[in-house]
Amino acid sequence: MKTFASILDMEQFRKSKLKKHKPEARHVSICCGTGCRASGALDVVQELERIMEERGVDAEVSTKLTGCHGFCEQGPLLVVFPEKILYCQVKVEDAEEIVTETLTRGKIIERLLYQDPSSGMRISQEDQIPFYREQMRLLLARNGQMDPTSLEDYLGNNGYIALAKVLENLEPAEIIEEIKQSGLRGRGGAGFPAGQKWEICRQQEEEIKYVICNADEGDPGCFQDRSILEGNPFSVLEGMTIGAMAVGASEGYIYVRNEYPLALSHLEQALEQARQYGLLGTNILGTGFHFEVNICRGGGAFVCGEETALLSSIESITGEPNPRPRPPYPATRGLWGKPTVINNVKTWATVPLIMEHGAPWHNAIGTEQSKGTMIFSLTGKIRNTGLVEVPMGLSLKDLVMKIGGGIPGNKQIKAVQTGGPSGGCVPEKKLDIPLDYEQLSKAGSMMGSGGMIVMDESTCMVDVARYFLSFTQDESCGKCTPCREGSKQMLLLLEQIAEGTSGREHLSLIEEIASSMQDGSLCALGQLAPNPVVTTMRYFQQEYLAHIDDKTCPAGICRSLITYSINPELCTGCGRCLKSCPAAAISGQPEELHVIDPEKCTRCGACRDDCRFEAILVQ
Amino acid sequence: MELTIDGIRVTARSEETILNLARENGIFIPTLCHHPALEPFGSCRLCTVEIVQAKKLKLDTACTHPAEEGMSVTTASTRVRHVRKMILSFLIARCPEVFVLKELADKMGLKILSLPGENMKDEKCILCGRCVRVCREAIGKQAISFAFRGEKRMPSSPFGIQSENCIGCTACEYVCPTGAVTVKKEQKTIYLSPWSTEVPLLECSNCGSSDSTVKAARHVEEKLNKQLQDSEVKAEETSSLCSKCRRKIAVQRLEKLPQPKVRGFEK
Numbered sequence: 001m002k003t004f005a006s007i008l009d010m011e012q013f014r015k016s017k018l019k020k021h022k023p024e025a026r027h028v029s030i031c032c033g034t035g036c037r038a039s040g041a042l043d044v045v046q047e048l049e050r051i052m053e054e055r056g057v058d059a060e061v062s063t064k065l066t067g068c069h070g071f072c073e074q075g076p077l078l079v080v081f082p083e084k085i086l087y088c089q090v091k092v093e094d095a096e097e098i099v100t101e102t103l104t105r106g107k108i109i110e111r112l113l114y115q116d117p118s119s120g121m122r123i124s125q126e127d128q129i130p131f132y133r134e135q136m137r138l139l140l141a142r143n144g145q146m147d148p149t150s151l152e153d154y155l156g157n158n159g160y161i162a163l164a165k166v167l168e169n170l171e172p173a174e175i176i177e178e179i180k181q182s183g184l185r186g187r188g189g190a191g192f193p194a195g196q197k198w199e200i201c202r203q204q205e206e207e208i209k210y211v212i213c214n215a216d217e218g219d220p221g222c223f224q225d226r227s228i229l230e231g232n233p234f235s236v237l238e239g240m241t242i243g244a245m246a247v248g249a250s251e252g253y254i255y256v257r258n259e260y261p262l263a264l265s266h267l268e269q270a271l272e273q274a275r276q277y278g279l280l281g282t283n284i285l286g287t288g289f290h291f292e293v294n295i296c297r298g299g300g301a302f303v304c305g306e307e308t309a310l311l312s313s314i315e316s317i318t319g320e321p322n323p324r325p326r327p328p329y330p331a332t333r334g335l336w337g338k339p340t341v342i343n344n345v346k347t348w349a350t351v352p353l354i355m356e357h358g359a360p361w362h363n364a365i366g367t368e369q370s371k372g373t374m375i376f377s378l379t380g381k382i383r384n385t386g387l388v389e390v391p392m393g394l395s396l397k398d399l400v401m402k403i404g405g406g407i408p409g410n411k412q413i414k415a416v417q418t419g420g421p422s423g424g425c426v427p428e429k430k431l432d433i434p435l436d437y438e439q440l441s442k443a444g445s446m447m448g449s450g451g452m453i454v455m456d457e458s459t460c461m462v463d464v465a466r467y468f469l470s471f472t473q474d475e476s477c478g479k480c481t482p483c484r485e486g487s488k489q490m491l492l493l494l495e496q497i498a499e500g501t502s503g504r505e506h507l508s509l510i511e512e513i514a515s516s517m518q519d520g521s522l523c524a525l526g527q528l529a530p531n532p533v534v535t536t537m538r539y540f541q542q543e544y545l546a547h548i549d550d551k552t553c554p555a556g557i558c559r560s561l562i563t564y565s566i567n568p569e570l571c572t573g574c575g576r577c578l579k580s581c582p583a584a585a586i587s588g589q590p591e592e593l594h595v596i597d598p599e600k601c602t603r604c605g606a607c608r609d610d611c612r613f614e615a616i617l618v619q
Numbered sequence: 620m621e622l623t624i625d626g627i628r629v630t631a632r633s634e635e636t637i638l639n640l641a642r643e644n645g646i647f648i649p650t651l652c653h654h655p656a657l658e659p660f661g662s663c664r665l666c667t668v669e670i671v672q673a674k675k676l677k678l679d680t681a682c683t684h685p686a687e688e689g690m691s692v693t694t695a696s697t698r699v700r701h702v703r704k705m706i707l708s709f710l711i712a713r714c715p716e717v718f719v720l721k722e723l724a725d726k727m728g729l730k731i732l733s734l735p736g737e738n739m740k741d742e743k744c745i746l747c748g749r750c751v752r753v754c755r756e757a758i759g760k761q762a763i764s765f766a767f768r769g770e771k772r773m774p775s776s777p778f779g780i781q782s783e784n785c786i787g788c789t790a791c792e793y794v795c796p797t798g799a800v801t802v803k804k805e806q807k808t809i810y811l812s813p814w815s816t817e818v819p820l821l822e823c824s825n826c827g828s829s830d831s832t833v834k835a836a837r838h839v840e841e842k843l844n845k846q847l848q849d850s851e852v853k854a855e856e857t858s859s860l861c862s863k864c865r866r867k868i869a870v871q872r873l874e875k876l877p878q879p880k881v882r883g884f885e886k
Contacts, residue, residue, distance in 0.1 A: 301768065318765065478746065478765075478772030479662050482702070485709030488770045492736045509732065516705030519678045519698055520664045 003278040006286040007164045010277075014155045021156055024082050026061050026103065029144060031077040033068030033230055034223070034262055035386075040092065041076035047095040052103070061103050064153075067231015067266075068223075069144040070387035071131055074114060079126060079144065086126040087112040117383055117405060131384045134403045136365070136391045138373050139349050143231035148266050151273040154234040160279060162355035166242050167287045175246040176202060179351070181359035183371030188214055188305075188344035189419070189448045190524075191370070191437040194351075197341055200331040201247040204339035209249040211240050212314070212335065212342040215256040215263070216298045216305040219420030220471060222451040224375040225345035227387055229256065229263035232349070233270035237280065237293060239348035242355055244291045247341055252291065255310055257298040267295055302475035306523045307342055309477070311335050320477045321523035344449070346375060366392035370436035374447065380417075380454035383408050390435070397431040400454055411456040415539070419448025421468040422528035424535030425461065444535040446528070460557035461540040462547055466494040468532035472525060483526025486517040490533065497544065499560040500551040507537065507544060556618035559603040563619055564596050570615035577607035577616065620688040625695075631686035638666055638681035641694065648681050648694050649703065649723050651710075652747035654794055657756055659683040663710075663747050665723075667702045669693040678702065695727075704729040714742045717797045743799035744813075750774055750791035750800050758838075760784050763791065763814055776814040785811065787818030787832035804829075823861035825868075830861050 004010040028048070032041050045065060052058040069077050074088035080102050087098065087109070094112060101107045113122040114129050123129050126144075146153040154160070166175055180195030201209060213236055217225040228236065240252050256264055271293055274280040282290045296314050303309045304319040307330055313319035314335060334340025350372060354362045365372050370392040376399065379385050383405030390399060396416060400406070407413050415425040424445035426433065433439045437447050455464065473487035490513045496502040514530035521527045537544060546552050553561040566577070566586075573591040585601040588594030596607070608616040620631050624641050631640045636659060641648050652663040661683040668681045671691040678698060693699065707724045712734040714720065724731050748765065751774050755761045762785035766775040776782035787809045792800040803810040809832055810817050820829040821836050840858040860868065 474769060476769040478767070478769045479748075480664050481662070481706045481709055481746075482664055484746070484770055484772065485713060486705065489709065489712065489734045489736050492734075496735060509734075512701070512732070513705060515698075516702050520667050520702040520706060522661060522664065522680075 003276065004285055005278070007168055010155070010160065010164065010279075010285060017152060017156050027064060027081050028061060028098075028103070029064045029066045029079045029081065031067070031069045031075060031144065032065040033072070033075075033143075033227055035068060035072035036075035036077060037262070039075045039089075041090075043092050044076055044078070044090050044095060047092045048099065051095055051099045055099060055104070057099055057103055064147050066146060067143040067148045068140075068227035068387060069126075070137075070140055070227070070389075071129075071384065072386040073384055074386075084125050084127070086114060086124065086129070088114050117408075130405065131386070131388070131403055134398070135389050136373050137389045138353055139228060139235070139346060139375060140231070140387065140389050142235070143227065146232065148231050148233060149269045151234060151270070151277055151279070154232070158356065159234055159352075160238055162352035163238050163241055163279070164285070166245060166355055167285055167289065172202060172246045172248065175242060175355070178359045179246070179354060182354045182362040183359075183366070184347065184350055184354060184362065185370065185437065186343060187346035187350070187374070187450075189422075189446065191447060194343060194347055197329075197331050197343075198243065198247050200329070201249075201339045201341045204332055206339050208251075208336075208338045209247055210335045210338055210340040211244045211247065211249045211252040212310070212340060213240055213252070213254040213345055213348050214305060214307075214310060214342055215254055215260075215345045216310060217260075217345070217449060218257065218302040218305050218475075219422075219449050219451045221379045221453060222377045222420060222449050224377055224387055224450050226260050226263050227375075228345050228349050229260065230266055233263075233267045234274070235349040235352055236267075236345055237270055237274055239351035240293060241280070241284070241291050242351050243341060243343070243348065245289060247339070249341070250290045250292065252293040253296050253314055253335070254293060255296045255298055255304070255314060257304075258300065264295065264297065271295070301477065303477045303523070303525050306525060308523065310342065311340070320479045321525075346450075367434060367436045369438055374435065374450055376418075376435075376450045376452045378404050378452050378454070380452075381407055381411070381413075381456040381459070382454040392436045393434045395432055395434055396426060399435065399452075400431065404454065407454070407456045409456075411458065414455045414457050414459055415461070415464075415536075417445075417453040417455065417464065417468070417532065418451065419446040419531075420451035421471045422446065422524065422531055423448045423451065424531045425455075425464065425539060426535075427539040430539075444531070444538060446531070458555055458557070460553055460555035461536040461543050462494065462498050462553070463555075463557045465533045465536045466491065466498055469494060469529065472529040476525065476529070480520075480522035480526060482517045482520035483522065483529065486513050486521075487526070487529055489513055490517075490530065494533065497547050498553075498558040500547060500558075502548055504545075504548055506548070510537070552619075562603055563598050564601050564603060564605075564607065565598075565617045565619070566594050566596055567615045567617050568593050570613045572613055572615075574612070576610045576612065580606045580610040582606060620686065622686055622688065622690040622692065624692045635686050636682060637668060637670075637684050637686050637692055640686050641681060641692075646694060649727060650682060651723075651745060651796060652749060653682045654749050654753070657749065657752045657794075660748055660752060663706065663745070665703055665706050667699055669696045669699050700727070700729065703727060704731070708732040708734060710745050712736060714745055714797065716741050717743055717745065719796060720745070743797050744773065745797055745799075746772055746774070747796060748774065749794040749796065753790045753794045758786070758788055758790050760786060760788075760838075762786070762816070774813075776816055780815055782814055782816045785814060785816045785818060786834035786838050787811065787816075787820075788835045788838070821859070821861075823864050824859040825864035826861060828861050828863075 030045050076090050078087040078090045101109050113124050115122055142157045146157045176198050184194045185191040215225050298304050301319050304313045306321050308322040309319045330340045362372050373389050373391050375389045378388050388403050413428050415427045417425050426443050426445050440447050469491050473491050476483045478484040493506050493510050514534050517530050518527050546554050556562050571593050578586045583600050583602045585597045624646055629644050648666045650666045652660050659682045661680045666681040667678050708731050711720050751764055754763050762782040763776050789802050792802045801812045807820050808817050818832045821831050821833045836858040
């Protein structure tokens with residue numbers, strides 16, 4: 001392996017690498033992100049390679065295992081180049097046909113193509129699919145093209161161009177100016193201007209400074225940081241290196257949760273290679289700049305994503321928020337008391353793009369106050385789940401309807417929860433809001449780390465509030481009273497509402513607890529925990545009152561308030577419900593009306609899911 | 620620097636906390652987790668105050684927030700009183716038997732709310748962490764720490780069994796504001812609860828009585844020897860004695876010393 005002695009050395013290597021690269025040559029890229037791996041991508045790869053070797057196809061066609069393409073719903077995904085034919089939900093059995101038809105004869109296999117659910121059309125190319133067409137993939141652009149464990153491949157995909165440019169032409173102050181001009185704001189949730197944070201850190205007259213990448217992504221259903229680390233770890237390293245140069249740091253930490261084994265493994269390989277090639281360590285590219293990065297693995301506490309808790313955790317103290325009065329912020333006094341810049345994975349990964357394309361390029365994307373793109377994890381009651389990257393300012397409705405493909409099963413959309421368990425629910429009537437930091441806050445929600453859960457009419461908002469609060473209550477570190485005790489009391493109250501054992505006075509009690517948590521909690525976890533409860537109470541008051549006054553759950557979710565029965569007019573006596581019931585609560589002879597015993601029924605809903613005639617009634 | 624607390628003009632030293640400054644000036648701010656001998660911790664949040672600085676209003680704890688030039692602090696605004704009312708309601712729901720909580724609420728004229736999750740057990744710990752902090756910060760032993768998280772959080776000896784680091788100094792019991800930590804002496808042993816820890820008492824080599832533990836005496840001996848290396852007084856001489864005998868021996872030693880010559884008074 002080579003070590004680049006200078007920038008020129010690296011550029012020559014890149015040139016020779018690109019010369020060998022033939023874009024028109026046929027190759028296959030297979031998504032091997034965590035999602036596609038779970039649906040069997042590695043087995044497909046193995047089978048493909050076996051058949052190709054058997055037939056001697058491997059001499060001309062290469063396979064590439066890439067990071068997450070984002071369309072996890074349709075995984076495992078496989079793209080055949082140069083035509084960019086996208087095959088969805090590829091199984092081991094399909095490998096044979098792919099090799100004989102597509103790889104050797106160049107023929108498209110219709111049945112493996114993506115089928116548009118609304119038009120029924122088969123679409124052969126990735127960028128023609130509505131899910132991808134409406135996106136603006138900058139951070140995720142290289143995810144489907146490069147081997148995340150190969151620095152050479154990263155170089156072949158314009159990697160380290162930004163670092164070379166910075167090392168060659170720019171003074172630290174100029175880097176910061178560029179970042180400031182670009183309008184980049186922290187992608188971790190709060191949206192603090194990155195350039196300003198860097199500048200504060202730079203101004204500190206300290207010998208030792210640190211840069212930290214916060215990769216402790218913990219929101220349920222969020223996996224954008226994970227996908228970047230798994231699919232393109234070098235972009236984060238490059239961003240951190242540029243950041244370190246700008247603020248004057250020579251050491252960095254990446255704080256990754258240990259629940260991300262693939263991200264950790266790819267990061268470790270990336271670090272190893274970057275060191276060997278001379279892109280990390282002492283005298284980077286012969287410029288005399290030193291920078292080293294360490295990985296710090298999180299032990300599973302959600303609260304460690306909070307800055308001060310994260311710092312404590314790296315310092316080997318219990319990962320709890322510290323009541324460090326702020327200011328001073330970590331940029332002035334952070335890790336081990338030294339000036340420290342902490343940015344999210346997405347923020348760091350954006351830095352090389354800005355340095356490569358220039359601040360005006362980035363500044364032109366997005367809205368007045370929120371620039372660039374944001375990645376959302378689209379999940380819930382939606383046709384296309386997966387990772388979507390869109391310019392700031394796109395309306396929530398467009399994201400859900402156009403990219404997400406709308407709600408499956410002819411149901412009405414009810415609300416969208418943004419910002420994870422600390423965010424809020426945006427109701428259907430407000431879906432026109434543009435996605436940026438300010439507009440989401442105004443609606444009572446927040447950008448957060450980009451979680452997005454879509455809910456349809458069969459979702460009970462009391463149940464949603466209860467679910468999110470039970471998450472934060474469970475993850476509360478317990479240090480401060482309002483968060484620990486408040487979330488516990490509030491959860492009990494919500495459970496009473498869901499059980500139909502509460503009165504109207506409990507609503508005001510919830511509000512009182514909520515405001516004391518918002519005003520009194522030590523860190524953002526407790527301050528924001530009431531958000532899902534407060535927003536659902538604000539936008540869906542009638543639903544709460546139905547639970548309290550009428551003791552009914554309009555969505556038919558809260559188990560204590562509903563009964564299951566069978567509509568005699570629709571039941572055909574097919575017996576499916578009888579078989580699906582785990583509590584043996586359904587009886588009936590074949591071809592005759594079936595009956596549910598309310599005493600035995602656990603209201604799990606298995607019968608309703610299985611009934612083909614919509615004969616199960618929930619009241 | 621100058622600032623105002625409840626409209627009163629006060630002068631602060633640099634890095635002084637709002638709480639300290641208020642107390643110096645006779646202004647009452649309630650606290651539970653704060654202890655003057657320990658580092659600010661900011662966990663009970665009872666000392667929350669309203670701060671206006673650079674036209675921005677925020678709520679923060681007085682025990683952790685440093686006083687700054689031009690700041691305006693309100694110690695009992697409606698929002699602050701609401702936070703305190705809820706904190707005390709939460710803690711009383713958790714620890715109905717702890718008298719000091721109700722006293723504090725009465726003193727501030729706060730009406731405690733009845734909450735659904737009231738604890739019917741005789742829980743006394745409000746999780747202020749003074750015991751854990753005094754052991755680590757003041758004594759330097761870390762014999763106890765917090766275990767679990769969220770509502771399960773509790774101060775505990777490692778794994779809830781006998782703590783080998785505990786020297787039986789009883790500082791944890793001394794700083795506990797609610798009586799959740801208890802110490803029992805029985806013959807030759809001291810029992811610390813809830814640490815499931817027992818430490819043997821020191822038997823005075825002179826008279827046989829006990830007023831400290833063996834480990835605590837050794838701890839003092841170590842600390843003193845570090846400080847008094849060149850001094851004539853050697854701590855180890857006295858670390859096996861009770862306090863009465865230690866003084867007695869000191870007097871005896873004085874008597875053995877040669878008589879000093881006092882010039883000018885000789886006859």
